[in-house]
Amino acid sequence: MNLKTTTFTDYENKKNYEMSSFNELGMGINILNEVTQYYKIPSGNFYKFGVIIDGLHNWYFNGIAVADSRQKMREIYSAILQVNNGTQNTPFIYKVKRV
Secondary structure, three states, X not given: OOOOEXXXXXXXXOOOEEEEXXXXXXXXXXXXXEOOOOOOOOOXXXXXXXXXXXXXXXXXXXXXXXXXXXXXXXXXXXXXXHHHOOOOOEEEEEEEOOO
16 A cells, blocks of 8 residues: 655744654554643544654645544554554644644
8 A cells, every 4th residue: 555645834834833642453653743831632533644764754644634533543544554664753643623
């Protein structure tokens, strides 16, 4: 499987991010969070997917939130982990709210 990536926009690259990791149902998941004055994980229930390649942040699916549930997020993230297996890439999820 080959998933295409698109780089973060200039606007996105100007923001500060931090990576957190957690284990959900036996799967290690990285979540990228924008560093703000509130220091909390967004409460959204939609998920974007990305990967850090050679220190550069990239999106999968053109930066569009494609998962609307935790189950769907785990399914997609599992496939992304398989694609990046054996590389130095760092896959991540990014939570957003849909309005």
